[in-house]
Amino acid sequence: MINILLSGVSGAMGTTLQQIITANPNTQVVAGFDQQANTSLPFPVYTNLETCAEAVDVIIDFSHFAAFPKIFGFAKSKKIPIVIATTGLSETDLTAIKEGSLEFPVFKTANLSLGINLIAKMLNEMVAKLESGFDIEIIEKHHNKKQDAPSGTALLLADAINEGLETKKDYTFGRHGRDTKRTENELGIHAIRGGTIPGEHSVIFAGNDEIIEVSHMALSKKVFAEGAVKAAQYLVGKAPGLYDMSMVVND
Incomplete structure (x- = not known):
């Protein structure tokens, strides 16, 4: 015991x-x-x-x-x-x-979560194939009582991605203003807070005419x-x- x-x-x-x-x-x-x-x-x-x-x-x-x-x-x-x-x-x-x-x-x-950690491993292994021609963004959603942002999980996923890239990305936490055009070396991380959302994370690879999205949702x-x-x-x-x-x- x-x-x-x-x-x-x-x-x-x-x-x-x-x-x-x-x-x-x-x-x-x-x-x-x-x-x-x-x-x-x-x-x-x-x-x-x-x-x-x-x-x-x-x-x-x-x-x-x-x-x-x-x-x-x-x-x-x-x-x-x-x-x-x-x-x-x-x-x-x-x-x-x-x-x-x-x-x-x-x-x-x-x-x-077992699922999140398997996703992190998968992202680390796949990003080298997507390094050229894809912009990478992470969106995380949590309940309205969570105090820290971005979530530790969003950073875990971002780090797993960065470790798999030949050219490392700079993390951009949200965007606001009139001069925020995306640069090539950015990895955007965005936080949403509301209601009782237990935790949702999406990693988006946005390329020319195609989008790959990897998502995880915790239901409780x-x-x-x-x-x-x-x-x-x-x-x-x-x-x-x-x-x-x-x-x-x-x-």
Whole structure:
């Protein structure tokens, strides 16, 4: 049985994760972390991780990026493997992740969906054939409560594309004004926010008289929760290092 500490336990993703973890016979939530205490859950919820007394095998972090340094610092001090699903992290956070992974197992991915990670792999392999004669644009759509833009997944897809190109593109985040004619070296990334959209991503290759579009739509948060649990199971027992969803896909 894998004992999980769930960070962001009272949020929408935290609630979904509780259901997925409970339904898995090999996992259980033994503790939670959130900004406010919650006594309605069948396990303790801490507002100060230093008081956590439960034996924890792995942390799943789906919290707000502002809470990340505290959570990651706790994981590092205890050498507890951590699955990081929080987006909008700063350069300082990313540096801490890279350095911390030298000491304990860290799983960092922009998207926990199996489908998205297969698409990223496919894009990386196909873009060399489309480098000449096609303009590339990414459109991402999310619910109206998402705070960071563009999404980490849009950047994941953009990076996968750029890595496969001989001549790297410059990212353009949206366009506005009277002098925004597209240049050849651009890769446009555009964010839409509204309603309860769980997550949609489209990569458009626009050429002369033809358009290729690769799309992914998440119909519920369960896609990401299931991916997080798979990542947690994958990470337990691993040596120190930086892991991501592509490794789970190829495992």
